[in-house]
Amino acid sequence: MTDQTIGHVNDHDDSHADHGPPKGLMRWVLTTNHKDIGSMYMWFSFAMFLLGGAMAMVIRAELFQPGLQLVQPEFFNQMTTMHGLIMVFGAVMPAFVGLANWMIPMMIGAPDMALPRMNNWSFWILPFAFALLVSTLFMEGGGPNFGWTFYAPLSTDYAPPSTTFFIFAVHMMGVSSIMGAINVIATILNLRAPGMTLMKMPLFVWTWLITAYLLIAVMPVLAGVVTMMLMDIHFGTAFFNAGGGGDPVLFQHVFWFFGHPEVYIMILPAFGVVSQIIPAFSRKPLFGYTSMVYAVASIAFLSFIVWAHHMFTVGIPLVGEVFFMYATMLIAVPTGVKVFNWVATMFRGALTFETPMLFAVAFVVLFTIGGFSGLMLSIAPADFQYHDTYFVVAHFHYVLVPGAIFAIFAGVYYWLPKWTGHMYDAGLSKVHFWMSFIGMNLTFFPMHFVGLAGMPRRIPDYALQFADFNMIASIGGFMFGVTQLLFLFIVIKCVKGGPKAEAKPWEGAHGLEWMVPSPAPYHTFTTPPDVK
Amino acid sequence: MQLNPAHKTIIKATATAVAMFAFVFWVMVPLYNVLCQVTGLNGKTDPNPYKTVPAAVDTSRTITVQFLATNNKGMNWDFKPSVHQVKVHPGEVGSLNFYVRNPSGKNMVGQAIPSVTPFEATDYLHKTECFCFTSQPLEGHEEKDMPLKIIVDQDLPKHINKLTLSYTLFDITEMNNKRTAAR
């Protein structure tokens, strides 16, 4: 089979197959190489992680003690809003796109992504989108202050003038994500090496394929909802304005129709990463591969019929509450299958705990805690008490920090030798793990307690009885924050040098990516490998 | 032109994305409005006058209908019902007025938005005449008594004997200006 018959789209020049990248800044601006673009996504995402993290530090510093110490409530609102937006759209999503760019072509034996030039575009839109978003903080009236969920009419009638720029920034992020998703789908469906059947694909590829479908299904919905806001603000429509015949509750339905699948967009690739790493360090094949694929697919399907569990308290009829409650609980079944399979993979395996494995095991344990608090929240009558308290904050940080972010750390530590050709400092990386692990739990575990006791979220001040737990959370937060600078140091040190990495630095690892030398050459699999 | 498989995938994926964007505007929004109409979700009443059908007044039941008038944030009109509740038999017409006054010196437009609780009673509270069917322009310092006529349906579920009809008054002056400007 030749390149052509497996469907490679020729929108870039293949003639320079053997030489390395051009030099200088323009290499990065014009590159269509999936490895370059993957690296840029990773660095961009890390920069956003530090920026969103800095905002979290402002929040935790203000909440260190009761009363107003450091910032005004208006600015605090902008910090909580921007922290959420930047972490979701700037840190977590681009990090997984970066991993996808680097690893998917190498895992399926493809020479590059299917649409290299569009790949360049989808990356380069992002810095502009986020520059626009962050610039709103310096505009008159301040940046977005309505929470990352930007409920109307807070984000329409009562929003600062900068909201229009926020809307354009969201449009740009949406376009970038959709282009990235189309690229992933086209790559996976058309560029697999001969013999790489769908059910032979590594789980990371599978989870990304399903994630990409979620992205093309719901990012347009996000674009739609912000477009409706734009029209309400500027053109006198009344989608969300009750005075004009609209309904603010409609906003919440449309937003969460996007928003719930969005949380799986952030977690399914994490499932994929962990499903690569746990077998490698258990020295056993993944337990229940087929059930893993079906579990991911059913989670993705269910994600479309549970959105109103975010809206139990807005007034939906009893049948609605009951339907969305049970549908939500149902998601625990495929998720339980996955957790069971990861544990079963480790069971009686020859386990070693290198850093990727430490993060992966912590993922399984802590993500499960986040899953359980999610189950508690899914119980409609109980949710009336938990709604908008720190219990919700604890829940989604448990699924996103030791869920999505730990999986990203795990993936970086797993594939960094392949990317750089060097081994990183194992000792320091373990310090990074333990500091992150302890810091993260110190930050978010106490939030369960203050939440159950009634502390509301998104408020810069709190009642005295919450003081001790908040101080602990702040100390944990600072610890987690500072530790990420150590991660930056470890990665830079590894890029600059270190012991030479072998083609397969982890003896238990499997997959095509380990067949190419480390560092991976600029062009890999220009002739497709044979997959047995 | 020969389409290779990758091109087909790309076209399909792009079409899906475009279709989902259209889905928001042309499916989700109308569907939500229809659902609200049919189920009385959110207590939204029929935005058009009720056409009376001849039916006997059910004197065996007496229903209390309570009225609330609320100003939305930023609306400065005086707004209140002439009576706070009426007692009617199903099928019988109840009428009252809502008083409004524009205390500002400016011409303004108001719009009252009705909502009924409990939700399940929404479809059984009919309005043959209501100031909420149209927007209400008031000149500066103008005042007005706005009529409301209601009929409680004979089929109102048996366990309900008290309804609340609440109006929230919105200032839509600016929205009207934007609409005219957009045209």
Ligand SMILES: [Cu+2]
């Ligand atoms: Cu959800």
